Amino acid sequence: MSSRSLLPQFFFSIERHLTLGVARQTNFTRIGIRRVSYLKQKSVLALSTRHLFSDVKGFIPCHRFLSSNMPPVVPKTDPIKIVEDLIKNNRIAVFSKTTCPYCIKVKQLFSALNLEIGVIEVDTREDGADIQDALLQKTGQKTVPNVFVNGEHVGGCDKTIEAHHSGRLQFLLNKSQGDASVEMTDAVKYDYDLVVIGGGSGGLAASKEAALLGAKVAVCDFVVPTPIGTTWGLGGTCVNVGCIPKKLMHQAAILGQSVEDAKTFGWELPEKAKHDWTTMVGAIQAHIGSLNWGYRVALREKKVEYINAFAEFVDPHTLKTTDKRQKEKTITAKYILLATGGRPRYPDIPGAQEFGITSDDIFSLPHHPGKTLLVGASYIALECAGFLAGLGINSTVMVRSILLRGFDQQIANLIGNYMEKHKIRFQRGYVPIKLERIEEGSPEEGTPGRIMVTSQNEEGELMEEEYNTVLFAIGRDACTNKIGIEKANVMLNPKNGKVICDEKEQTNIPHIYAIGDILDGKLELTPVAIQAGRLLAKRLFGNGTLITDYVNVPTTVFTPLEYGCVGLSEEDAIAKYGADDIEVYHSFLTPLEVTVPKRDGNEGYAKLICVKSLDEKVVGFHILSPNAGEITQGFAIGLKLGAKKADFDNLIGIHPTIAEVFTTLNSTKSSGADVLQKGC
Amino acid sequence: MVLKLKAEGFQEFQAILNDIASKKSEDIFILFSGSKDTTGQSWCPDCVEAEPVIEKALESAPEDAVFVYVGVGDKSFWKDSNCVFRTDSKTKLTCIPTLLKWGTNKRLLDNQCNKLDTVLMMFED
Numbered sequence: 001m002s003s004r005s006l007l008p009q010f011f012f013s014i015e016r017h018l019t020l021g022v023a024r025q026t027n028f029t030r031i032g033i034r035r036v037s038y039l040k041q042k043s044v045l046a047l048s049t050r051h052l053f054s055d056v057k058g059f060i061p062c063h064r065f066l067s068s069n070m071p072p073v074v075p076k077t078d079p080i081k082i083v084e085d086l087i088k089n090n091r092i093a094v095f096s097k098t099t100c101p102y103c104i105k106v107k108q109l110f111s112a113l114n115l116e117i118g119v120i121e122v123d124t125r126e127d128g129a130d131i132q133d134a135l136l137q138k139t140g141q142k143t144v145p146n147v148f149v150n151g152e153h154v155g156g157c158d159k160t161i162e163a164h165h166s167g168r169l170q171f172l173l174n175k176s177q178g179d180a181s182v183e184m185t186d187a188v189k190y191d192y193d194l195v196v197i198g199g200g201s202g203g204l205a206a207s208k209e210a211a212l213l214g215a216k217v218a219v220c221d222f223v224v225p226t227p228i229g230t231t232w233g234l235g236g237t238c239v240n241v242g243c244i245p246k247k248l249m250h251q252a253a254i255l256g257q258s259v260e261d262a263k264t265f266g267w268e269l270p271e272k273a274k275h276d277w278t279t280m281v282g283a284i285q286a287h288i289g290s291l292n293w294g295y296r297v298a299l300r301e302k303k304v305e306y307i308n309a310f311a312e313f314v315d316p317h318t319l320k321t322t323d324k325r326q327k328e329k330t331i332t333a334k335y336i337l338l339a340t341g342g343r344p345r346y347p348d349i350p351g352a353q354e355f356g357i358t359s360d361d362i363f364s365l366p367h368h369p370g371k372t373l374l375v376g377a378s379y380i381a382l383e384c385a386g387f388l389a390g391l392g393i394n395s396t397v398m399v400r401s402i403l404l405r406g407f408d409q410q411i412a413n414l415i416g417n418y419m420e421k422h423k424i425r426f427q428r429g430y431v432p433i434k435l436e437r438i439e440e441g442s443p444e445e446g447t448p449g450r451i452m453v454t455s456q457n458e459e460g461e462l463m464e465e466e467y468n469t470v471l472f473a474i475g476r477d478a479c480t481n482k483i484g485i486e487k488a489n490v491m492l493n494p495k496n497g498k499v500i501c502d503e504k505e506q507t508n509i510p511h512i513y514a515i516g517d518i519l520d521g522k523l524e525l526t527p528v529a530i531q532a533g534r535l536l537a538k539r540l541f542g543n544g545t546l547i548t549d550y551v552n553v554p555t556t557v558f559t560p561l562e563y564g565c566v567g568l569s570e571e572d573a574i575a576k577y578g579a580d581d582i583e584v585y586h587s588f589l590t591p592l593e594v595t596v597p598k599r600d601g602n603e604g605y606a607k608l609i610c611v612k613s614l615d616e617k618v619v620g621f622h623i624l625s626p627n628a629g630e631i632t633q634g635f636a637i638g639l640k641l642g643a644k645k646a647d648f649d650n651l652i653g654i655h656p657t658i659a660e661v662f663t664t665l666n667s668t669k670s671s672g673a674d675v676l677q678k679g680c
Numbered sequence: 681m682v683l684k685l686k687a688e689g690f691q692e693f694q695a696i697l698n699d700i701a702s703k704k705s706e707d708i709f710i711l712f713s714g715s716k717d718t719t720g721q722s723w724c725p726d727c728v729e730a731e732p733v734i735e736k737a738l739e740s741a742p743e744d745a746v747f748v749y750v751g752v753g754d755k756s757f758w759k760d761s762n763c764v765f766r767t768d769s770k771t772k773l774t775c776i777p778t779l780l781k782w783g784t785n786k787r788l789l790d791n792q793c794n795k796l797d798t799v800l801m802m803f804e805d
Contacts, residue, residue: 290787296801
């Protein structure tokens, strides 16, 4: 039955509702919405409604009718509405082309899974191009297939297949059933409105916000000691073993450089300035100690209960907490927020946990680390190598393949080159296979001991070298495997143990949420977790409606030369828009302050990645320079507001600064022109 | 019993610190307050508010704790940015009242000192 044949009947019913006034109209709207939810639940009723209305097209003619008899509601068939309707009225919506092999693949996937889909074939309709434009506006994706599940954008063919493998697809499909069937009732009395597991940046932000809105809140935080026994206070990774001590040690290293530079500016200083590791660690740890205390005071002031104990699920609403004296307690909560974060991974090789350390240990190491091997190509490995070398410590980085996977690779290589020029040794293509203790360290004398590291390259060639300290920075694992998460039936991505959530940080269990480093497919950054935690609390306990925007999040890697970026890497921009549609404006740069000491000309670098077909909209911003973090933070607002290259050109620079380079970028990468800076 | 001591001004404060160093108590709490006038009233209203709260919370302090009340001087002395309590590297005060646990990073500032909840945290920890 075609939708058209239903029209007269349909018109009649609308006309009647209209004459009966507004109340009836509301009624009509409600019927429309109900139909959608029936469809989502895939009940028998849904099938019968489907027969009645055929497919989504059934809804469009009625709007046409309205427009011809009344002041125009929708002047012509608005492509945005066509898109929204298909998404709204189908559990799975696919925008497709009949001839496209990827579209066929996606449709085959759903058919193999026995799932019904709503399809618009854009190549069979006159307004196909308009629909694709509407999709681009909505999703930033121009290409087909473009897949939505239960209203949420999944992406193209690869993304959909990936979602199928990661479990996200199943999660999105189940979601609507959960929403409909589980009604939160207050009939059951819980100990708390909200229990947050994990007192890191995100967990603390969420708990304080929730308490401020009147909720009864508890935060469970417990630091499991590292293999060598390091532990710390309230506040999570960022404050204790991440951003804060990292940036302070980075600063200590920069000061070393500044002391050397100072001599060329006339400061009379000793020939060789000496650095004392224990003084630095003591000062940094004292600051962290005051932060830990400050967080506890803040929780107390805001009436959030702090439970210094390890929490694990007993059932979806019940947690068992165990404190350091092994005292157990059971608490219940209406909502539970998972904010357990991650911990560094150790390789599965002999001696790794016994003799190696990680970023969890380095910032409070009581003795000078001595000759240090850093294993891994992560930003953590490079940052640690950077500040250690800056403090005059012999540092070697062992990497299996590329540096900074996921980041812009041109910049990653520039960072590597700069570090290599500045006393950091790279051993590429090797992985450690064994650590052996040659000599114990002496805590009394503050010496680190000696470790023999055996490593191997792809050809199987072995290499042995002695170090005082070996630090692993090969990745971080989400802390989701020891909290009894299976007892709450929360879905994890089996590949990485991260929690699968929708765009509102909700898991497949409606009263359980997750934020921060354990969120699958999201960014592992403190401010992201804080934002997510705050907004989530406002949605749960206030009348907040905002959801966290995970797009265009600025970030900075604090390598000796800092790297700030926001938006897409060049690789990702090419993958998304195609190489032909990308223009890259770039320049090397020399900060003024390095000219007098006569060091490092043209080590810095700036680039803007623009999309030609979007009027040179800037989709990627990259800067390698001192203070890159400070520069990137400001420019990020430009990208969030959709700045074009012309906007950057129109901006007047501040002279003399590094950041002013972005107002005068006129060489394109494609031109191949020389972009080395040649003086003022 | 908690040992309660009083010092007026920086020199007396230093002298008391020297005295109690021999006691080797791990729990030395110090309250810095605006000095009291002849009527026994401090010129600093927040300090006036904090005193009874801290007095009450002290009942929960460890038995062998030492509590030192320090008057930092009159208003003009304290408001001077070169005031010794502000510049001394061991005290580095930024506001009064300040309640701190000596030798640790634990400090309560301003109106944190007049909430029983937070003050108890300091003594019970």
